[in-house]
Amino acid sequence: MSEYFRNIGSSVSTILTGMGITLRHFFNAVRRKGDAGIDDSGYFGQVDGLVTLQYPKEAFPTPEQGRYRLYNNIDDCIGCGQCVRACPIECITMETIKVTKDDLELCGKTSGGQQKRFWVPVFDIDVAKCMTCGICVSVCPTECLVHTPVSDFSEFNREHMIYHFGNLSELEAEAKRRKLAEEKKAAQAKKAAAGGSPKPAPKRAPEQGPRNQ
Ligand code: SF4
Ligand code: SF4
Known part of the structure; x- marks a missing residue:
C-alpha cells in the first residue's frame, strides 16, 4: 500500500517539475533574447527568451562567405x-x-x-x-x-x-548578328577575290650561255 502512495507522490512530483520547466520557458518567451538583438554575437548562446524573429521585418544576418542568389x-x-x-x-x-x-x-x-x-x-x-x-x-x-x-x-x-x-x-542582338554575317561575307569575298586572280609569274633566272671550256 505504501508503495502505491509513493508512486503517486513520485508521479505528482515529476508532473510538477515538468510543468515548472514548461512554465519557466513560457514566461521567458514573452521577452526578447538579449537587448542587442540578432546582431549580438552571443544571441544563439542565450538559452531563455523569444526564439522566433519578427520576419520579414527582421531576419538573421547572412554570413559573409554565404552562397546565396x-x-x-x-x-x-x-x-x-x-x-x-x-x-x-x-x-x-x-x-x-x-x-x-x-x-x-x-x-x-x-x-x-x-x-x-x-x-x-x-x-x-x-x-x-x-x-x-x-x-x-x-x-x-x-x-x-x-x-x-x-x-x-x-x-x-x-x-x-x-x-x-x-x-x-x-x-540590338539581331542587328549585331546581321553585322557579323556581313563582315564574314565581306571577308569571304575578299579571300575569294585574292584566290581567283592570276598569280604573278615567277621571275625566271637569266639564261646563261655556254660556259667557256
Ligand atoms: S548556376 Fe549551376 S554551377 Fe552555379 S551555383 Fe547554381 S547550380 Fe551551381
Ligand atoms: S561567361 Fe561570363 S560569367 Fe560565365 S565564366 Fe565567362 S566571364 Fe564568367
Missing part, C-alpha cells in the same frame, strides 16, 4: 561560357555574338582591362533550379559572377525565377 555583373562578362559548361544542372543559358572589328571599342573592356570579344544577349540563370553550389563562380575568369547575400527571393510565378543579365535587347 547569383548575380552576373554583365559589364565584366567576356562570354567565355566556362560557367555554363561547369554548371552540373544546366541552369545557366547563354548566347553570344562575336563582336565585329569596328565594334570592339564600343563593346569595351572589363574592369580588369581585358578586351571583350563577345556580346552576350542572353545570360539567364534559373534560380529555381540553382543549388548555389558555387562551381560557376569559382571558374569565372573575370569574377563577374558572384553570390549575393539575398537568401529570400520567393515568387508566385515560376517565370520570375529566371534572372536575365544579357547586355543586348532582342532588336
Whole structure:
C-alpha cells in the first residue's frame, strides 16, 4: 500500500517539475533574447527568451562567405561560357555574338582591362533550379559572377525565377548578328577575290650561255 502512495507522490512530483520547466520557458518567451538583438554575437548562446524573429521585418544576418542568389555583373562578362559548361544542372543559358572589328571599342573592356570579344544577349540563370553550389563562380575568369547575400527571393510565378543579365535587347542582338554575317561575307569575298586572280609569274633566272671550256 505504501508503495502505491509513493508512486503517486513520485508521479505528482515529476508532473510538477515538468510543468515548472514548461512554465519557466513560457514566461521567458514573452521577452526578447538579449537587448542587442540578432546582431549580438552571443544571441544563439542565450538559452531563455523569444526564439522566433519578427520576419520579414527582421531576419538573421547572412554570413559573409554565404552562397546565396547569383548575380552576373554583365559589364565584366567576356562570354567565355566556362560557367555554363561547369554548371552540373544546366541552369545557366547563354548566347553570344562575336563582336565585329569596328565594334570592339564600343563593346569595351572589363574592369580588369581585358578586351571583350563577345556580346552576350542572353545570360539567364534559373534560380529555381540553382543549388548555389558555387562551381560557376569559382571558374569565372573575370569574377563577374558572384553570390549575393539575398537568401529570400520567393515568387508566385515560376517565370520570375529566371534572372536575365544579357547586355543586348532582342532588336540590338539581331542587328549585331546581321553585322557579323556581313563582315564574314565581306571577308569571304575578299579571300575569294585574292584566290581567283592570276598569280604573278615567277621571275625566271637569266639564261646563261655556254660556259667557256
Ligand atoms: S551555383 Fe551551381 S547550380 Fe547554381 S548556376 Fe552555379 S554551377 Fe549551376
Ligand atoms: S565564366 Fe564568367 S566571364 Fe565567362 S561567361 Fe560565365 S560569367 Fe561570363
